[in-house]
Amino acid sequence: MDRKIRVLVAKPGLDGHDRGARVVAAALKDAGMEVIYTGLHQTPEMIVEAALQEDADVVALSILSGSHMSHFPRVKELLDAAGAADVLITGGGIIPEEDMKTLEAGGIGRLFGPGTDTREVVKYIREEVEARRGR
């Protein structure tokens, strides 16, 4: 039996706009994944604890507040420390391209900007999780 892909979708930080996160969550669900949606105002500690309890394959963060350079690395640091370095960290929001490059060079997965086709996100997550499971 093929294991379902489990994605934790979270919004760290203070901004209260979760429309983007909801659109992505719905698209992942429609693609046959199990999406654990945790809601607004999550700290990196809460996100990582939830990802561990939920045995998530993927943590997807939506950040519109400009705090991406602290939140993505912090989530990665905590996941690594918990022995869950195999969890894919991805996400999107208003993130300048050079920041995306810096984060991706630091071990974060692909990040997606506004206007991304959700099919692209689905395809990326599916391929990346399959590759990681195959390892």
Add this chain to the structure above:
Amino acid sequence: MENAAQARSAILDAVIPRTGGAWRVGLTGPPGAGKSSLLEEIVLAYRGRGKTVGVAAVDPTSPFTGGALLGDRIRMARAGADAGVFIRSLGSRGSRGGLSAQTEAVLDLLDAFGKDLVFVETLGVGQMELDVAESAYTTVVVLVPESGDGIQAMKAGLMEIGDIFLVNKCDHEGAGALEMELRAALELGAEREGWRPPVIQTSAIEGRGIEEAVEAIESHRAHLSADGRLSELRRRVLERRIRAEVDERARQVFWRDPERRARLEEGLAKLLAGSLGFEESVRALLPEEPGGEDS
């Protein structure tokens, strides 16, 4: 699927002997009744009493895509941030027997980990969900004035399974009337081994009725723990789980036979052509019954 089921059973070999320490509570009710919010308040009340808690929260899997949006953590952010609480979200996955087997295995694990209380939250729709809720020692049914009158709850099969009834969102109009209807319906029903299910008004937002709900769970626990009722309940639940597992595997083995699948195709063609009856096409697939006695 079969391999997954066998792997799960093998894990349960090690886990089940370590279970029995946790009190298992099922929480069910219609969509939008505020189950998650109320459960969080109950969980935090137990944390206030120094108890550790595990939660298995089940949301429906889409029968069309197999995907699921599991949103119970949204309403349980405070409990989720508490180190003494472990929450696991589950998709109902839509497979026959799959929900029960999978969810009950998660409850076993939380129990074996040493949680004092283990909650399972399911939508109160469909037999599978009701089975899961009922496999708990204490079943709590959550209703709201908006979910309709007591008749609706009866139709959904909720009146029979509840050990405790919570009328949530009790600040809304109609809460008093719903409480009276529930009480009247419960008066009519048979008393269950000396337990009369209490009806309690709650409001998760205002924190009303939470202590009463916890006390009701504790009273029911004391009631069941007396004179061997609990061991009888555990025996019944395990029996049902074994039967479900056997049913599922027997079904898979049955349909794996290519010769049988070919006979099905053959029978179907004849049935459509009108040369075979429905009962005959069913019988053609089944083994001969030796004595004709049905178990």
